[in-house]
Every structure is written in C-alpha cells, then in structure tokens.
Amino acid sequence: xxxxxxIELLDDYLxxxxxxxxxxxxxxxxxxxxxxxxxxxxxxxVIEGLKEVRRMELKKMLQNTAVPPVDSSVTLxxxxxxxxxxxxxxxxxxxxxxxxxxxxxxxxxxxxxxxVEKTRPTAEVEMPxxxxxxxxxxxxxxxxxxxxxxxKVSEPVKVEVYDPTQEISAETTTPAELSAQRTExxxxxxxxxxxxxxxxxxxxxxxxxxxxxMLYGPFEKNxxxxxxxxxxxxxxxxxxxxxxxxxxxxxxxxxxKLVPVTxxxxxxxxxxxxxx
Amino acid sequence: xxxxPNSGMDEKExxxxxxxxxxxxxxxxxxxxxxxMTKLVITNSGxxxxxxDVYQDALIVFWQKATSGNLVMTSKISTYIYSICQNLWxxxxxxxxxxxxxxxxxxxxxxTETSERNKIIARCIDQLGETCKKVLMYYYFEEMSMxxxxxxxxxxxxxxxxxxxxxxxxxxxxxxxxxYSEKDFLD
Numbered sequence: 510x511x512x513x514x515x516i517e518l519l520d521d522y523l524x525x526x527x528x529x530x531x532x533x534x535x536x537x538x539x540x541x542x543x544x545x546x547x548x549x550x551x552x553x554x555v556i557e558g559l560k561e562v563r564r565m566e567l568k569k570m571l572q573n574t575a576v577p578p579v580d581s582s583v584t585l586x587x588x589x590x591x592x593x594x595x596x597x598x599x600x601x602x603x604x605x606x607x608x609x610x611x612x613x614x615x616x617x618x619x620x621x622x623x624x625v626e627k628t629r630p631t632a633e634v635e636m637p638x639x640x641x642x643x644x645x646x647x648x649x650x651x652x653x654x655x656x657x658x659x660x661k662v663s664e665p666v667k668v669e670v671y672d673p674t675q676e677i678s679a680e681t682t683t684p685a686e687l688s689a690q691r692t693e694x695x696x697x698x699x700x701x702x703x704x705x706x707x708x709x710x711x712x713x714x715x716x717x718x719x720x721x722x723m724l725y726g727p728f729e730k731n732x733x734x735x736x737x738x739x740x741x742x743x744x745x746x747x748x749x750x751x752x753x754x755x756x757x758x759x760x761x762x763x764x765x766k767l768v769p770v771t772x773x774x775x776x777x778x779x780x781x782x783x784x785x
Numbered sequence: 786x787x788x789x790p791n792s793g794m795d796e797k798e799x800x801x802x803x804x805x806x807x808x809x810x811x812x813x814x815x816x817x818x819x820x821x822m823t824k825l826v827i828t829n830s831g832x833x834x835x836x837x838d839v840y841q842d843a844l845i846v847f848w849q850k851a852t853s854g855n856l857v858m859t860s861k862i863s864t865y866i867y868s869i870c871q872n873l874w875x876x877x878x879x880x881x882x883x884x885x886x887x888x889x890x891x892x893x894x895x896x897t898e899t900s901e902r903n904k905i906i907a908r909c910i911d912q913l914g915e916t917c918k919k920v921l922m923y924y925y926f927e928e929m930s931m932x933x934x935x936x937x938x939x940x941x942x943x944x945x946x947x948x949x950x951x952x953x954x955x956x957x958x959x960x961x962x963x964x965y966s967e968k969d970f971l972d
Contacts (some may be wrong), residue, residue, distance in 0.1 A: 520954070524928065555961055556925050558906025563926035564845055565907075567811070571841045574812045576819040705829060707871050 511548045519545070519552055701735055701746060714764040715748070715757060722757065724748070725764050736782065747779060754779045800858055803851045806927055806937060811848055815841075818863055825867065826874050839877065843869035853928030909960040917953035924950050 511519070515538075521527050522535050539545055702721045708714070711725035722735070734749040735757075746757040748767065754776060755767040770776055794802075794813060802810035819840065826836035846869050850856040858865065910918060919938060923929045931943040931950070940946045 524925070551958075551962070554902055555906060555958065558903050559910065559921055559925045559957075561903045562907050562910050563922040566922070567808075567845050567848065568841050570808060570812070571815050571844065574815050576816055707829070707875060709875075 511542075511545050515542075515545055516548065516552075519549060523549075523552055523556055701737060703735065708764075711764045713767050715755075715767055716761050716764045717757075717759050718762070722746075723764070734783070736779065749779075749783060796862055800851065800862060803848060804854070804856075806852050806923065806929060806933070811844065814862070814866075815844055818866060821863065822866060822870050825870050829874060830878070831874065835874075835877070839870055839873045840866075842873055846873075849926060849928075854930075855928075905965060906961060909957055909964065912960055913953060913957060916949070917956065920946070920950050920953050921957065 518527070518531075518535050522532065522539075527535060539549060703724060704718075704721050705724045705726075705728045707727060708725040712727070714725040716723045716725075724733070728750060732750075736747040736749060736754075738745045738747075746759065747770070748755040748757055750767075754770040756770055758765075770779065794810070799810055799814055803814065822840040822843065823833060823836035826839050827833060831839070843866050847856075847862075847866050910921075913921070916938065920934060923934050923937065929937070931946040934940070934950070935943050935946040938946070940949065
C-alpha cells in the first residue's frame with residue numbers, strides 16, 4: 510500500500526503543484542513502484558470524476574439561469590443576409606435587362622431572357638423542343654415577362670452589355686464565344702449554398718464542395734454577399750466582402766485563397782450592380 | 786427605466802469576482818453575452834440547444850482558468866470567451882464528422898465506460914457532506930489555494946482548510962474503493 514507521503518506527493522503531482530525537480534523524482538518513483546502506479550490510476554480517475562461533477566454542477570446552475578430569448582428574426586436575418594443582396598440583384602438584373610432589351614438576329618441562338626424564378630435557364634434554351642413562341646408584347650413590355658415563358662426574338666440587337674464573366678472568359682474562350690456569352694449574360698437568383706467555417710489554418714479561403722460554397726474565415730462577423738452571373742456558357746460568381754469583390758471559381762475543390770478583383774472596369778460594374 | 790446590462794459591474798469587477806469564485810458574477814456574465822455567443826454557433830450550422838451547450842462549456846472553461854489563477858486578461862472578456870466558443874464548436878463539428886464514419890462504435894463504447902465511472906464517483910461524492918464536497922471541488926476543479934478555500938468557506942485558517950481537504954479526500958477514496966475492485970480502475 511502506498512504511504513501517506515506518497516499519496517500527498519501523488520496528489521500534488523496530479524494537480525501540477527510540484528516543482529520541476531520534484532516532478533522528475535516522483536515520476537521515477539512512479540515508474541519503479543507498481544503499487545503506486547495503481548494508486549496513480551485510481552487517483553487520476555477520482556480527480557477526473559470530481560472535476561466532472563463540478564462541471565455538471567456549474568452547467569446546471571447556468572442552465573437554470575434565465576436568459577434573454579434568442580431573437581429568431583435577427584438570427585434568421587443574419588442567415589439570410591447574403592441572399593438579400595443576391596435577391597436584390599435578381600430584381601436589378603431583371604429590369605436592367607429589360608431596359609436594354611432589343612430584338613436579336615433572326616435564327617440566332619435563342620435569346621436567354623428567362624423568368625427570374627429560373628435559376629439555371631440555360632438548360633431550357635438548349636432544348637429546341639421547349640422553345641417558346643415569340644411574344645412581341647412581352648418584348649415591348651418587360652414587366653409582363655414575369656408571367657411569360659422565355660421568349661425568342663427576331664431582330665438584330667445592339668446591346669452594350671458588360672459581362673462580368675468577360676474578364677475570366679477572355680483567357681479561355683474564343684472571341685466569338687465571348688461575344689455570344691456577352692450578349693447572353695444575365696443575373697439570376699443565386700442558388701449557391703454557403704457554409705462558413707472558422708478555420709485555424711485558412712483565414713480568407715474558399716472552395717466548392719458538392720455545389721456548396723465553403724468560406725473559410727471569420728465571414729460571419731461582417732456582411733458578405735454572393736453575386737452570381739449566369740450566362741449561356743458559363744456561370745460566374747463573385748463574393749463581396751468588406752468592400753472588395755472576389756471571383757469564385759466553381760471548379761475549386763481545395764481551400765484556395767480569395768483573390769480580390771483588380772480590373773477597374775469590372776470593379777466599377779460590380780459596384781454598380783451592387784449599389785443599384 | 787432603461788435596462789443597462791453593464792450597470793453596476795465593469796469588466797475588471799466582473800473578472801475579479803469570477804477569479805474569487807463568485808457564482809453570481811458567472812451568472813451575470815452568462816446573461817450578458819448569451820445572445821452574442823449563441824449566435825456564433827447558430828449562424829454556423831448549429832441549433833440553439835447546441836449553441837447554449839457550447840456557450841456554457843466555454844464559460845466553464847473561462848471560469849476554471851480564472852479561479853485557478855492561470856489567466857491574465859489581455860483582451861476583453863467577451864473576446865476571450867468568443868474564441869473558446871469558436872474552438873469548442875469547431876471541435877464539435879469535427880467530432881460529428883468523425884462519428885459519421887466507422888469510428889462511431891468505438892467512440893460510443895469509450896464514452897460509455899468513462900461515463901459509467903463518473904457516475905460511480907458522482908454517487909460517492911453525493912455521500913459526502915456539503916462542506917466536504919465544496920472543499921474538494923474548490924481544490925480540484927477551481928484549483929483554489931488553501932487560503933482562498935478558508936476565506937470562502939469561513940474556516941479559521943489555512944491549516945483547517947488543509948486538514949478538511951485531507952480528511953474529505955480520504956473519505957471519498959475509501960468510498961470509491963469500497964464499492965469497486967481495482968480492476969474497475971484500470972484502463
């Protein structure tokens with residue numbers, strides 16, 4: 510059986526109250542004395558049990574403390590905040606499109622004027638059987654298009670549409686593709702799900718995981734918005750955070766540092782969309 | 786009348802009282818930052834229940850560090866507690882992710898063993914008198930000094946506190962050992 514002195518030393522050892530020298534000495538003794546080692550195991554568990562009981566006691570005390578209710582509307586709002594910006598863009602984009610709208614060349618690729626509710630209208634455009642009949646009134650009265658099917662228009666277009674995807678596409682697409690994409694660019698409701706992760710290693714990174722945008726860093730502390738621009742060929746998304754815009758590449762699978770947009774023309778347009 | 790959550794207690798006073806083991810100050814702090822801290826978890830895929838759980842655990846970590854004298858505040862209390870909440874919630878999310886894999890069974894089995902042992906010890910602690918319980922908890926959990934324990938429990942001096950602690954611990958050890966054979970304590 511361990512001596513009274515050993516039990517005292519053991520207690521001080523477990524509570525980290527021994528000097529470095531005494532600690533080393535006690536560890537040697539512990540290693541050489543199986544009986545003391547057994548007592549060490551028992552005491553470790555008793556002390557852990559004591560701590561756990563106290564922890565539970567404090568927790569129960571807090572549990573019984575009246576707290577202000579969590580304001581569900583505030584919580585909901587903070588969750589929805591990113592989407593508020595995106596939704597605003599839907600409306601802005603819709604009117605913006607309609608304002609610029611003019612007929613497009615006959616027989617050209619069917620124009621992508623889609624109901625706002627459609628998040629990815631491109632799929633429908635690519636299916637000839639589903640092409641809607643031209644509705645002249647809908648073209649001239651944009652507001653009505655909310656209730657209309659996508660339309661096909663027949664006259665040349667002179668549209669100066671600045672496509673935010675241009676900057677990205679320029680490196681990977683041909684001028685013709687770029688041109689087509691430019692005229693077909695639109696803004697639609699963002700359907701990107703966002704998951705914010707406060708990560709030890711990554712502070713301002715992102716990645717896409719099964720269609721979900723993973724934002725690594727303290728993004729919850731400030732307002733952030735996702736701007737999604739949907740074109741015929743390509744969808745481009747941008748993150749707005751702390752007065753900067755960041756391009757989001759949906760093919761990124763591993764956490765990658767967010768790079769702010771520096772192209773002045775693009776920045777200007779993004780700011781305009783957002784400000785509207 | 787305007788309700789001011791800060792009225793009557795500033796940061797320094799709260800911390801001093803927490804450090805001395807004043808449970809009322811802990812309750813005050815709990816209420817003061819409840820919304821701020823739970824929001825952190827709720828906006829990061831957590832439920833309100835999980836948020837409350839994490840916040841309570843974080844406060845207890847803060848309490849334990851403060852009462853043991855192992856904490857020197859270099860930032861605001863809320864900043865410190867917020868960072869604990871973040872760490873705890875991150876760990877919880879990792880744990881959830883792990884549990885969805887094949888480690889689930891092993892983890893549950895280990896948790897059950899630990900929990901069973903803690904229940905045994907909790908039953909033994911319950912058999913101690915109130916003062917004994919307090920002395921042991923203040924010593925082992927809050928890590929208070931004998932002087933602090935004497936002051937808090939109204940003992941004449943540190944020798945009384947030391948003797949009390951020794952006897953109470955001896956009694957608890959006996960209770961635990963009498964109920965279980967040694968193999969119960971072996972990992």
